[in-house]
Amino acid sequence: MSAPVTPTLLYLDDITVSFDGFRALNSLSLAIDHAEMRAIIGPNGAGKTTMMDVITGKTRPDQGTALFEGSHDLTVLDEAAIAELGIGRKFQTPTVFEMHSVEDNLLLAIKDKRGPFLTLFSRRTTLERERIEVLLERIRLTAHRYRKAGELSHGQKQWLEIGMLLAQEPKLLLIDEPAAGMTDQETADTAELLRDIAKTKAVVVVEHDMTFVRDLNVKVTCLHDGSVLAEGSLDAVSANERVVEVYLGR
Ligand SMILES: Nc1ncnc2c1ncn2[C@@H]1O[C@H](COP(=O)(O)OP(=O)(O)OP(=O)(O)O)[C@@H](O)[C@H]1O
Numbered sequence: 001m002s003a004p005v006t007p008t009l010l011y012l013d014d015i016t017v018s019f020d021g022f023r024a025l026n027s028l029s030l031a032i033d034h035a036e037m038r039a040i041i042g043p044n045g046a047g048k049t050t051m052m053d054v055i056t057g058k059t060r061p062d063q064g065t066a067l068f069e070g071s072h073d074l075t076v077l078d079e080a081a082i083a084e085l086g087i088g089r090k091f092q093t094p095t096v097f098e099m100h101s102v103e104d105n106l107l108l109a110i111k112d113k114r115g116p117f118l119t120l121f122s123r124r125t126t127l128e129r130e131r132i133e134v135l136l137e138r139i140r141l142t143a144h145r146y147r148k149a150g151e152l153s154h155g156q157k158q159w160l161e162i163g164m165l166l167a168q169e170p171k172l173l174l175i176d177e178p179a180a181g182m183t184d185q186e187t188a189d190t191a192e193l194l195r196d197i198a199k200t201k202a203v204v205v206v207e208h209d210m211t212f213v214r215d216l217n218v219k220v221t222c223l224h225d226g227s228v229l230a231e232g233s234l235d236a237v238s239a240n241e242r243v244v245e246v247y248l249g250r
Pocket of ligand 1: 019024042043044045050051
């Protein structure tokens with residue numbers, strides 16, 4: 001008897017997206033495994049954001065296949081249904097509730113998963129309390145739990161937002177330029193945090209900061225003109241002449 005085949009978590013094949021005839025994605029193919037972290041690099045306009053938009057249902061491709069867990073067709077589902085499947089996205093600018101405490105932000109994210117009508121004022125269950133403890137530890141904010149989110153440093157806000165994403169229990173996290181605007185220490189800590197998350201969840205990180213990408217120590221995909229230009233270790237991709245020409249050497 002052959003072993004059961006676990007489908008690739010995210011499978012994009014031959015995805016094309018055109019805006020007024022301009023191909024933002026041009027026959028893009030990419031596969032992400034369960035609990036794999038992948039760094040996406042590439043020059044401005046390469047199609048990184050458009051690719052995230054296709055995965056999350058914000059943009060519909062003109063053609064191509066986009067499957068999640070082998071059977072869910074992302075090209076026909078709406079954004080809410082895709083989030084429900086377990087695909088969470090973090091944009092570059094943190095959007096935390098600044099006037100609420102760190103732990104209340106996490107609580108809101110947990111409750112949001114259960115239904116929009118539960119508020120901060122409904123009683124916290126033991127399970128919720130335990131989950132908040134675990135999340136606070138994970139995002140390194142236990143010591144800051146009672147502070148208003150608005151008082152946190154830029155890096156800490158980013159971690160809180162990652163924690164809010166984790167509270168939704170996604171299987172795949174899409175993270176856009178997490179290191180932008182961070183101090184060197186925060187950047188290094190963020191790489192460690194993402195490596196920790198990627199032990200159990202798939203993570204796709206779009207990033208321009210090559211020091212950060214090196215810290216992630218994962219397979220890298222370089223996009224250019226809407227398709228994959230190179231893929232492999234950072235060293236291999238960095239040594240690719242075309243990658244140097246269109247991106248790294250500029
Ligand atoms: N809604 C749109 N209408 C027209 N053109 C668009 C639209 N969205 C993106 N584009 C174009 O598609 C191309 C790919 O853009 P995209 O934002 O995906 O690139 P990117 O790799 O994320 O770039 P950056 O690193 O600057 O964020 C760009 O040339 C952009 O101008």
